[in-house]
Amino acid sequence: MxxxxxxxxxxxxxxxxxxNLLTRNSQPINARANCAINVLQVGARRxxxxxxxxxxxxxxxxxxxxxxxxxxxxVELIGGTTVAYDLVMTALDHGKxxxxxxxxxxxxxxxxxxxxxxxxxxxxxxEAAVAGGIPIIKALREGLAANRINWLAGIINGTxxxxxxxxxxxxxDFEDVLVEAQQKGYAExxxxxxxxxxxxxxxxxxxxxxxxxxPLSLEGLFTDGITNLEPQDVAYARELGYVVKHLGIARSSxxxxxxxxxxxLVPEKSLIAAVNDVSNAVMIDAxxxxxxxxxGPGAGSEPTASAVIADIVDVARTIDAEADARVPALGxxxxxxxxxxxxxxxxxxxSFYMRFSALDKPGVLSDITKIMADSSISxxxxxxxxxxxxxxxxxxxxxxxxxxxxxLDGAVEHIEQLETVRGSIHFIRVEHLDQ
Amino acid sequence: MxxxxxxxxxxxxxxxxxxNLLTRNSQPINARANCAINVLQVGARRxxxxxxxxxxxxxxxxxxxxxxxxxxxxVELIGGTTVAYDLVMTALDHGKxxxxxxxxxxxxxxxxxxxxxxxxxxxxxxEAAVAGGIPIIKALREGLAANRINWLAGIINGTxxxxxxxxxxxxxDFEDVLVEAQQKGYAExxxxxxxxxxxxxxxxxxxxxxxxxxPLSLEGLFTDGITNLEPQDVAYARELGYVVKHLGIARSSxxxxxxxxxxxLVPEKSLIAAVNDVSNAVMIDAxxxxxxxxxGPGAGSEPTASAVIADIVDVARTIDAEADARVPALGxxxxxxxxxxxxxxxxxxxSFYMRFSALDKPGVLSDITKIMADSSISxxxxxxxxxxxxxxxxxxxxxxxxxxxxxLDGAVEHIEQLETVRGSIHFIRVEHLDQ
Numbered sequence: 001m002x003x004x005x006x007x008x009x010x011x012x013x014x015x016x017x018x019x020n021l022l023t024r025n026s027q028p029i030n031a032r033a034n035c036a037i038n039v040l041q042v043g044a045r046r047x048x049x050x051x052x053x054x055x056x057x058x059x060x061x062x063x064x065x066x067x068x069x070x071x072x073x074x075v076e077l078i079g080g081t082t083v084a085y086d087l088v089m090t091a092l093d094h095g096k097x098x099x100x101x102x103x104x105x106x107x108x109x110x111x112x113x114x115x116x117x118x119x120x121x122x123x124x125x126x127e128a129a130v131a132g133g134i135p136i137i138k139a140l141r142e143g144l145a146a147n148r149i150n151w152l153a154g155i156i157n158g159t160x161x162x163x164x165x166x167x168x169x170x171x172x173d174f175e176d177v178l179v180e181a182q183q184k185g186y187a188e189x190x191x192x193x194x195x196x197x198x199x200x201x202x203x204x205x206x207x208x209x210x211x212x213x214x215p216l217s218l219e220g221l222f223t224d225g226i227t228n229l230e231p232q233d234v235a236y237a238r239e240l241g242y243v244v245k246h247l248g249i250a251r252s253s254x255x256x257x258x259x260x261x262x263x264x265l266v267p268e269k270s271l272i273a274a275v276n277d278v279s280n281a282v283m284i285d286a287x288x289x290x291x292x293x294x295x296g297p298g299a300g301s302e303p304t305a306s307a308v309i310a311d312i313v314d315v316a317r318t319i320d321a322e323a324d325a326r327v328p329a330l331g332x333x334x335x336x337x338x339x340x341x342x343x344x345x346x347x348x349x350x351s352f353y354m355r356f357s358a359l360d361k362p363g364v365l366s367d368i369t370k371i372m373a374d375s376s377i378s379x380x381x382x383x384x385x386x387x388x389x390x391x392x393x394x395x396x397x398x399x400x401x402x403x404x405x406x407x408l409d410g411a412v413e414h415i416e417q418l419e420t421v422r423g424s425i426h427f428i429r430v431e432h433l434d435q
Numbered sequence: 436m437x438x439x440x441x442x443x444x445x446x447x448x449x450x451x452x453x454x455n456l457l458t459r460n461s462q463p464i465n466a467r468a469n470c471a472i473n474v475l476q477v478g479a480r481r482x483x484x485x486x487x488x489x490x491x492x493x494x495x496x497x498x499x500x501x502x503x504x505x506x507x508x509x510v511e512l513i514g515g516t517t518v519a520y521d522l523v524m525t526a527l528d529h530g531k532x533x534x535x536x537x538x539x540x541x542x543x544x545x546x547x548x549x550x551x552x553x554x555x556x557x558x559x560x561x562e563a564a565v566a567g568g569i570p571i572i573k574a575l576r577e578g579l580a581a582n583r584i585n586w587l588a589g590i591i592n593g594t595x596x597x598x599x600x601x602x603x604x605x606x607x608d609f610e611d612v613l614v615e616a617q618q619k620g621y622a623e624x625x626x627x628x629x630x631x632x633x634x635x636x637x638x639x640x641x642x643x644x645x646x647x648x649x650p651l652s653l654e655g656l657f658t659d660g661i662t663n664l665e666p667q668d669v670a671y672a673r674e675l676g677y678v679v680k681h682l683g684i685a686r687s688s689x690x691x692x693x694x695x696x697x698x699x700l701v702p703e704k705s706l707i708a709a710v711n712d713v714s715n716a717v718m719i720d721a722x723x724x725x726x727x728x729x730x731g732p733g734a735g736s737e738p739t740a741s742a743v744i745a746d747i748v749d750v751a752r753t754i755d756a757e758a759d760a761r762v763p764a765l766g767x768x769x770x771x772x773x774x775x776x777x778x779x780x781x782x783x784x785x786s787f788y789m790r791f792s793a794l795d796k797p798g799v800l801s802d803i804t805k806i807m808a809d810s811s812i813s814x815x816x817x818x819x820x821x822x823x824x825x826x827x828x829x830x831x832x833x834x835x836x837x838x839x840x841x842x843l844d845g846a847v848e849h850i851e852q853l854e855t856v857r858g859s860i861h862f863i864r865v866e867h868l869d870q
Contacts, residue, residue: 135578
């Protein structure tokens with residue numbers, strides 16, 4: 001049996017998972033790869049107590065792995081976009097195929113990296129970069145190859161989904177759940193990347209590029225996090241038959257491509273509303289197949305390792321093949337990718353959930369609904385909540401029909417100027433994700 | 436650009452879908468295949484008014500397509516296991532790759548067909564044979580290649596799922612919904628294959644072979660249909676927090692492999708419980724990735740065509756590659772497949788839902804629970820329903836904990852012998868599909 005030599009760079013949670021899984025399941029993995037996959041070398045600044053590397057050589061300089069003449073595939077698991085970038089470029093320079101789980105690197109430098117790889121007939125595989133163990137890159141790039149994708153919407157960050165699930169099921173505060181998520185290892189000490197939607201944005205860019213055949217670019221992408229969400233909004237959403245999820249949404253239309261990450265009300269009967277805790281799911285709507293959904297663990301040692309090794313198996317199987325026979329990184333030759341205009345958030349049409357505090361006296365609601373009507377926004381539902389004892393203000397919740405965001409912005413500005421309305425208006429976009 | 440010549444055999448619903456979709460989306464499809472995919476010839480006994488084949492030659496003898504020296508890929512869409520078998524064998528004999536949507540053919544003759552194909556370095560691809568447009572074969576065979584699969588459970592027949600969804604949401608009778616399904620084209624004039632679970636059994640065999648690395652075989656598979664399900668059982672299930680789904684289940688354990696198709700109570704909070712109408716979904720639990728779920732349309736012209744063309748693209752891309760570089764039909768070399776003992780249904784452990792009619796007088800329930808206890812079956816819940824006016828009998832519904840089916844059978848026999856129990860006991864298996 002042929003053998004393929006793998007060098008793993010980075011021995012953190014995912015690196016250890018890859019090593020352990022390759023060891024434990026070597027029999028079925030080698031059978032599927034049609035060769036013996038051997039970890040020749042591990043590059044890591046320190047050992048990992050969760051990983052007994054046995055006889056495998058561990059070296060401290062990861063660049064030595066990337067340059068090792070005996071290594072066929074370099075697995076980049078160090079994260080970030082600086083050293084990781086240099087490492088991947090060094091590996092390609094030395095004729096190695098690359099497997100990576102690094103969404104930031106692919107989203108920000110993918111075009112350059114894939115161009116270098118293509119020029120050398122090498123593969124850069126990145127299944128683990130999006131939605132952890134769910135084989136979503138393969139599904140989109142190969143499984144749905146016959147389709148034009150209309151839109152996709154994904155829960156692609158486990159941390160935010162865990163926080164929202166807890167806020168929904170237990171009425172807890174954002175801050176409170178975040179602390180628990182940090183204790184459980186679901187959220188980083190600095191949770192900005194997750195809770196502000198930056199991590200989801202990286203993943204969305206990758207999915208959108210595959211879906212719409214356009215170059216990777218973060219430009220024009222709209223991002224909003226979950227830090228301002230209040231438990232009362234999650235509760236009101238439920239009352240209206242919706243669940244709040246943090247979605248990455250990409251949609252193609254004649255006006256261009258929508259690329260946006262933000263909290264979203266989705267109908268509680270939709271399949272994606274039932275995706276809880278740290279799970280991920282990507283819903284894809286395409287012209288031929290219709291609506292599909294792919295669900296699974298979005299992070300964690302072995303789920304991510306599962307995706308990394310699927311890539312290693314793909315590369316190992318085709319390692320001696322002509323580059324033409326392999327699936328290109330973004331589904332087609334890079335020269336065939338077409339940039340598309342990214343729509344301004346102001347021009348995007350969705351429904352909206354609005355919440356604000358208004359004086360509880362006759363005529364107030366009529367002023368508000370008049371402003372909405374003047375802005376050509378029709379209202380689907382209004383809830384007005386009894387005020388607590390001693391309070392003159394009530395919570396007003398409005399669900400609108402589909403409207404352009406700039407119209408909504410105009411109406412919000414007018415309503416906020418009313419003397420009978422206190423503070424600012426909270427609004428959340430609503431998607432029906434019709435299946 | 437290279438071009439690849441396709442011959443389509445069969446121009447029914449799926450054949451027309453394949454032709455139309457290849458025409459409509461030729462630009463992205465050719466980009467992804469890295470070659471021009473051209474339908475050279477269509478073999479069909481008659482034209483299809485839903486398919487304008489324009490300049491493409493239509494011939495009446497499909498075997499001429501399989502023998503045409505200019506055809507590279509033969510697409511078998513005629514169905515059945517007789518002529519289709521001869522057609523596929525003829526195509527392989529003439530050095531053609533084959534793409535098929537034929538689950539019965541693959542389940543029954545797959546081992547022979549794949550062996551012939553492998554001996555000639557040809558591909559037989561069959562993504563469309565299971566779960567329509569969902570790329571489940573690719574997910575299981577490639578996406579989850581690093582895993583040992585513990586179990587999988589699928590809604591893999593759209594007709595039965597439509598019927599059960601209607602029975603659940605509207606309390607309708609099986610027979611009543613079946614007539615509607617036939618009118619809508621969801622069910623055949625002779626619905627036996629669907630409602631008795633034979634179609635699902637074919638698909639389950641294929642999934643199980645891929646999941647557990649064992650040869651395709653229908654032997655030992657347990658099949659039960661949905662024809663005896665009553666609306667009251669569906670309603671009682673809801674009352675207990677469950678939904679009735681017709682599942683294909685394959686599970687690997689030290690005792691062997693479970694292969695079974697039957698109505699199943701699943702917790703209403705599980706994702707698969709929310710899969711309604713003609714949709715399909717396959718849930719897979721594996722050692723590394725954990726639980727994943729793949730959802731989408733399980734049938735229909737373009738969803739099935741989507742899967743057929745994904746296969747054509749895969750074949751087209753690797754048409755000049757060494758056979759080694761391609762993914763083997765069952766995920767690994769046929770010589771590495773290991774037969775596994777298929778467990779008798781009597782030896783399988785699940786929970787059970789039971790319904791029967793008992794005399795409404797003191798001591799009856801105590802007799803019944805004593806029989807259950809003597810059979811070492813513990814009870815999770817009992818519902819006893821008020822009898823209608825003038826009736827002496829009440830409906831008793833019991834939900835058991837996990838037990839071996841042969842113990843349940845023994846208890847059922849004893850309970851049916853009680854003078855206070857009327858008629859036979861209806862039981863349905865329960866799965867918790869713990870995620």
